[in-house]
Amino acid sequence: MNSLIDDLYNIHEGDTCIIVANGPSLNAIPNSLLNKFTSFGCNRIWERDGFYPNYYVAVDRWVPRENEEEFARLESTVLLPEGFEWDAEYYFRHDYHPMWVMEKNLYHGYLREKGIRWIGVPHAMLQIAFFMGFDRFLCVGLDNTNTGKHFYEKEPVHREVDPELWDYGFAILRDCFIPRLILNISEETAVEALPRADWRNFV
Numbered sequence: 001m002n003s004l005i006d007d008l009y010n011i012h013e014g015d016t017c018i019i020v021a022n023g024p025s026l027n028a029i030p031n032s033l034l035n036k037f038t039s040f041g042c043n044r045i046w047e048r049d050g051f052y053p054n055y056y057v058a059v060d061r062w063v064p065r066e067n068e069e070e071f072a073r074l075e076s077t078v079l080l081p082e083g084f085e086w087d088a089e090y091y092f093r094h095d096y097h098p099m100w101v102m103e104k105n106l107y108h109g110y111l112r113e114k115g116i117r118w119i120g121v122p123h124a125m126l127q128i129a130f131f132m133g134f135d136r137f138l139c140v141g142l143d144n145t146n147t148g149k150h151f152y153e154k155e156p157v158h159r160e161v162d163p164e165l166w167d168y169g170f171a172i173l174r175d176c177f178i179p180r181l182i183l184n185i186s187e188e189t190a191v192e193a194l195p196r197a198d199w200r201n202f203v
Helices: 024-028 062-066 068-072 121-131 163-177
Strands: 016-020 038-042 055-057 077-081 090-092 136-140 181-184
Touching: 016 121, 038 121, 055 121, 062 068, 121 136, 121 163, 163 181
Parallel strands: 016 038, 016 136, 038 055, 055 077, 077 090, 136 181
Antiparallel strands: none
């Protein structure tokens, strides 16, 4: 029986987290940094040797469907949208409207009652982390290109993203998170909406 996601409200209040996307630039980031902070991973992050995120998020059904064995072996705390037929510790509601400014003053039932909107899984990870009370969000592997490439070599299916639309989503979150800070510390990135910092300053 899964627990209510309400239980995660503000449990990391004031802390720093690391949001791990799967772009090719993730290969430049050492595990010492990934393991230093409470971490959120997504999709096929299990391809990364020596790193196991504290929290794992998927928002597309193809992820568990196409990777059943790997998904079943996850040791992370798993969070999935309501209605997914796969097991998770927590479920959150998907608000299917276009992304817009989220409330600053959340409450215990927010992710279950109002839910969140996203364009890609990094947007969802950021909002879940915000709900948990984190104060600073360090993003790595956030290349945001339309090449369909990831940090791992094997590409079972070629999937591309719309960089401008994704950037719009990051701009929305950047503004509604204020005064909390989202930093893109990826080695390489096409994201223009988020302030940049050198990952070496956080090791």
